[in-house]
Amino acid sequence: VSAASPEDELWASVTPDAARRLLLAGLECFAAIGVDATTTRDISRRAGMSPAAMYTHYPSKADLLFRVSSTGHEAVWHAVEEALRTADAPPERVAAFVRAFTSWHARHHRFARVAQLEMRGLEPRARREVLDLRRLFQPVLETDIRRGIELGLLAPVDVTGTARALLSLGIDTARWYRPGGDDTPEGVGDLYAALALRMLGGSPLATP
C-alpha cells in the first residue's frame, strides 16, 4: 500500500500507528475475501503483528469492522460539511453536496463497497450507530432543495425522491468506479453536480 492510498488519507489521524495499520489491514482483507471469510489472524498478519497485539486495539473482528465503517462514514460526512461551508444559495449548496459526496465515493470506492456489503456483519448496536450516520445526509439535501424551490431558484420536484436519487447516484459510484480509467473522482463529481442541477431545473452554470 503506497503512502498516498485513499485509505491512508481516511485514517491519517488515527493513533497509535498500530491501530491505523489494523484498520487498513482489515479493510484490505474484507475487500479481498469478505468479512465472513476473514480471520483475526489474517488481519493481524497483514498488519505485521500478532493476533494478541490486535486484541489490544480491537477486541474482535466485528469491533474492527465497526471502526472501519464508522470512521469512513464520519469522513464522508466531514467532506460534505466542508464543501457546504463555502456554499450559500441552495442550487450552489446542492451542487457542492453532490460533487463532494460523489467524488468521495469514487475516491474511497473500496471502503464504500465494503461498508455497503458488510452491514450485516455488524453487531446490532454498531449497526444502529452506522445507520444513524447514514441518515444524516438526506435531510440536509432535502432542506436545501426545499429552500431552493421556495425561493424560486429550483423547479418544484418530488423532494424526497429526488434527494434519494442524488444520494443513490453518489453511493453507486463506489460499485462501478475503478481508478486508472478515463474518469477521475473529481470529474464524476462535477458531472453529477451538473446532472443534479438539471434534474432540479437550476441553471447548470449557476455554480463554479
Place this chain on the structure above:
Amino acid sequence: VSAASPEDELWASVTPDAARRLLLAGLECFAAIGVDATTTRDISRRAGMSPAAMYTHYPSKADLLFRVSSTGHEAVWHAVEEALRTADAPPERVAAFVRAFTSWHARHHRFARVAQLEMRGLEPRARREVLDLRRLFQPVLETDIRRGIELGLLAPVDVTGTARALLSLGIDTARWYRPGGDDTPEGVGDLYAALALRMLGGSPLATP
C-alpha cells in the same frame, strides 16, 4: 413464498417445476445468508427435495448461481426490449428504457442484490457470460441519447457519463427499495424517467 412473488414471475417459464423451485430456493438462501454460507443441502431442503435430486438439474451450487443470475439478466433485458417496442422518438425511448429498467430493479430487488453481490461466486466462464449480458444495456441508451442530441430533441451532454448515471440509478434501486412502503416500482420508474428527461434537457411532458 406466495404464488404472486416477483421471483415466481421471473422464472414462470422454467420447466420442469423442480428446476424452477430450485432456482427460487437458491435465490432465497443466497439472499438470506450469502452464496459462500449456503450449502447445496440448504437449497435442496428448501426446495423440498434430496441433494441427489438437485444434481439432476444443476450439477453444482455455482451452476445454480449462474442460472439464477443469467435468467434474471435476460429477464431485465426482455423488459427493456418490450418497453422500447412501442417507443419511437429518442426522448420517449430514453424515458421508456429508464422507466422499465428502474421499475424492474425495484420489483426484483432481492434478485438484483444477489446478482450484484455474488458476481465473484461465478466461475470465470459464467462470469463472462453474465458480464456480456450486462454490457447490452449501455450502448442502447447511448445510441438513443446521441440520436436525440443530433435531432435537437435532447441537450448536448456527456453521453457516456449520463447513460452510465441512468443505469446506475436504476441498478441502485435494488439496494434501497423495500416493498410495502410509500413507493411502488412503477412510481420510482416514473420518477426516474422524468429525472432522466430533465438531465437530458428534454421536456418532462414529452412522454405519457
